[in-house]
Amino acid sequence: MTRIGREELAQRIASDIPEGAYVNLGIGAPTLVANYLPSDLEVILHTENGLLGMGSAPAPGLIDPDLINAGKQPVTALAGAAYFHHADSFGMMRGGHLDICVLGAFQVSATGDLANWSTGAPGAIPAVGGAMDLAIGAKAVYVMTDLLTKAGESKLVAECTYPLTGVGCVSRVYTDHAVFDVTGGGFQVRELFGGTTVDELEQLTGLSLQLRIES
Amino acid sequence: MIDKTVPGTADAVAGVADGSTVMIGGFGRAGQPVELIDALIEQGAGDLTIVSNNAGNGDTGLAALLAKGRVRRMVCSFPRQHDSWVFDGLYRAGEIELEIVPQGNLAERIRAAGAGIGAFFSPTGVGTELAEGKEERTIDGRRYVLEYPIKADVALISAYRGDRWGNLIYRETARNFGPIMAAAATTTVAQVDEVVALGALDPEAVVTPGVFVNRVVAVAPRGWVQDGIFVGGVDIEGRPLEVLS
Numbered sequence: 117m118t119r120i121g122r123e124e125l126a127q128r129i130a131s132d133i134p135e136g137a138y139v140n141l142g143i144g145a146p147t148l149v150a151n152y153l154p155s156d157l158e159v160i161l162h163t164e165n166g167l168l169g170m171g172s173a174p175a176p177g178l179i180d181p182d183l184i185n186a187g188k189q190p191v192t193a194l195a196g197a198a199y200f201h202h203a204d205s206f207g208m209m210r211g212g213h214l215d216i217c218v219l220g221a222f223q224v225s226a227t228g229d230l231a232n233w234s235t236g237a238p239g240a241i242p243a244v245g246g247a248m249d250l251a252i253g254a255k256a257v258y259v260m261t262d263l264l265t266k267a268g269e270s271k272l273v274a275e276c277t278y279p280l281t282g283v284g285c286v287s288r289v290y291t292d293h294a295v296f297d298v299t300g301g302g303f304q305v306r307e308l309f310g311g312t313t314v315d316e317l318e319q320l321t322g323l324s325l326q327l328r329i330e331s
Numbered sequence: 332m333i334d335k336t337v338p339g340t341a342d343a344v345a346g347v348a349d350g351s352t353v354m355i356g357g358f359g360r361a362g363q364p365v366e367l368i369d370a371l372i373e374q375g376a377g378d379l380t381i382v383s384n385n386a387g388n389g390d391t392g393l394a395a396l397l398a399k400g401r402v403r404r405m406v407c408s409f410p411r412q413h414d415s416w417v418f419d420g421l422y423r424a425g426e427i428e429l430e431i432v433p434q435g436n437l438a439e440r441i442r443a444a445g446a447g448i449g450a451f452f453s454p455t456g457v458g459t460e461l462a463e464g465k466e467e468r469t470i471d472g473r474r475y476v477l478e479y480p481i482k483a484d485v486a487l488i489s490a491y492r493g494d495r496w497g498n499l500i501y502r503e504t505a506r507n508f509g510p511i512m513a514a515a516a517t518t519t520v521a522q523v524d525e526v527v528a529l530g531a532l533d534p535e536a537v538v539t540p541g542v543f544v545n546r547v548v549a550v551a552p553r554g555w556v557q558d559g560i561f562v563g564g565v566d567i568e569g570r571p572l573e574v575l576s
Binding site for chain 1: 358359360361362384408409410411412418419422423429431432433434435436437438439441442453454455456457458459460461474501502503504505506507508509510511538553555561563564565566567568569572
């Protein structure tokens with residue numbers, strides 16, 4: 117069985133993003149995807165705090181506190197960028213104007229439910245931010261995650277046990293072992309990394325999985 | 332003659348009553364009207380409901396208002412941050428109420444209040460615990476929940492430049508909640524780096540028309556812009572970088 121690293125996974129996701137796409141990369145690991153978008157392709161990154169055409173981090177002396185991303189890190193604006201207020205920004209999502217959004221996850225269910233905002237642990241301070249809007253706010257919602265938790269439990273599940281972020285919203289899951297499409301019939305294995313087999317994935321996830329047949 | 336400018340931040344926040352609902356612009360530190368918040372602390376209003384995306388950073392601005400015990404209730408999307416220790420402490424001690432609203436619903440509820448919309452159906456949050464108890468409807472095969480507007484007695488926002496009619500422009504992602512909060516409050520107060528002459532703002536580029544703004548006050552300009560040109564030289568909190576010798 118083969119696993120790929122987080123950077124390699126980010127690179128794999130980036131290779132599926134076509135020129136001209138409007139893309140929102142969630143906070144955390146998904147932001148790595150930006151580093152692997154080919155510089156000769158124009159992909160427009162959206163950040164929900166009001167910018168289309170987000171560029172990379174600035175040099176240290178050129179940090180602009182007014183120009184930040186959703187993770188509140190300093191960024192730059194590309195030529196052709198546009199600023200807008202929060203209601204317009206979330207209207208872009210909700211209105212289906214973004215092509216792809218890449219998010220992290222605690223769990224994804226076989227019907228595409230996403231849990232990524234709260235573990236429901238007692239005493240935790242709830243904070244949802246834009247997670248629920250992003251989950252339902254792009255034509256394609258990709259999840260980037262390890263297949264297993266640190267405790268070895270599958271993040272792909274028959275039904276989420278953590279509080280839901282969105283219902284039936286995930287279209288594809290990129291994990292360190294394989295790529296899965298969410299279909300009407302559950303998870304379908306789209307791509308296996310290295311020597312990983314469907315049997316091994318079924319053992320790890322406890323789910324019945326289909327292998328996508330190239331037509 | 333219309334002149335919405337006021338001499339100082341104390342005049343700008345005069346009259347905020349105990350028990351008011353106050354919207355505070357900003358996303359993290361960007362666009363947070365820190366000078367107006369400081370003036371509100373000085374002014375003394377308490378028992379406040381604060382509507383803001385976050386619940387304060389570090390010990391300044393909104394965090395300082397919270398630390399003074401002036402806030403009864405927070406309405407926000409994302410209180411928990413790496414530097415939200417003031418809010419975290421109050422919440423854990425049971426000394427503050429919290430309503431969590433998904434960020435897009437928060438923005439649209441504020442926008443709806445300013446636009447005179449009675450309520451709207453949103454797909455965000457459907458099937459989650461944040462939609463529990465809310466009316467749900469299926470429209471054209473998609474599930475939605477009913478969301479009501481959020482209006483305020485006062486909005487405190489930070490813009491870049493304004494004129495005496497209250498027209499405003501912003502700077503980059505510091506715009507965030509400013510334009511929608513300006514429209515959603517009975518009294519909207521804008522702090523700006525510079526009050527410019529009427530006519531100096533390009534009408535094609537005005538972001539918030541003055542009809543939404545009641546008071547404009549000039550505060551110390553941000554240090555990373557000079558004569559309208561970005562010069563940098565600061566960290567993410569706007570503090571000057573150490574000069575290396």
